[in-house]
Amino acid sequence: MNIGQAAEASGVSAKMIRYYEQIGLIRPSARSDNNYRVYGEDEVHVLRFIKRARSLGFSLEETERLLALWQDRSRESASVKAVAVQHIADLKRRIAEMEGMVKTLSHLAHCCGGDGRPDCPILEDLAGHAPPPTPAAPRPRRRAQ
Amino acid sequence: MNIGQAAEASGVSAKMIRYYEQIGLIRPSARSDNNYRVYGEDEVHVLRFIKRARSLGFSLEETERLLALWQDRSRESASVKAVAVQHIADLKRRIAEMEGMVKTLSHLAHCCGGDGRPDCPILEDLAGHAPPPTPAAPRPRRRAQ
DNA sequence: GTAGGGCTTCCCATCATGGGAAGGTCAAGG
């Protein structure tokens, strides 16, 4: 199986497969005579594992730990659970943070007329009730080059 | 006021102030004889505006739009509200995504013994019930150089 | 005069992913 087929079969892009190999998340695959990467079922399972872990929000570093635990038959499930529990806490923290933003913004948006007049509580909040500086907004917007 | 004082007064790091200037989010400050950046109250207000917008999760691009609206006295509050409403929707989408992760993970973690035995529903889920490939986990972990 | 702290620019790293160029390889079809 070439990298394209492994990508198809696992849902991980070829680009990412090469990257995972480069950073040592997966081991270098075998190569065929023409120097193409060659994959088997085992490798596809590993890629699917990574894909699933990523879709649950685990970082590549956490994914690496989980992968190692998966392949360690003498693991203790407590080790796995610890990684998961930590990640859940992290997700909850980020969710709470965003919910705070939503709460504040919803309130402000609710108080904003959203009409043709310039008065806007959203801007007032952002400005901390300071008057806008007279100079116009910057236009060029050339990002770092 | 030098950049360090402006950073102190606004809560935006000196590093970031320079960056914002570089990408055109704020206009280049005046310079003193010794080529130091010089800031006044107006600039600090702008920086605080940016800081507040960032703390509400707005991207720098959205922040730029809000900044322009703030400085446009003939703005329509509808324009501001549109930016906010879009951002709220975005936040809600991301929250929902993460809540899905939390839900799945909480269930799996709850079902996991978290003891000294190797059996682990978390790994089973990640693996899609495939057996772990025999090769040990990769160790080197040398990131892209 | 020198020590320290602040400022300047410039480069690099993060995290995970994608885009794209330049070139090798292979199969099908004219």
Next chain:
DNA sequence: CCTTGACCTTCCCATGATGGGAAGCCCTAC
């Protein structure tokens, strides 16, 4: 036999927002 197109290879660059740090200039206090 040659071309075309679809693969594959490596290499470099970009994203978004931020921080770290080096090398060198400026100013003030001792």
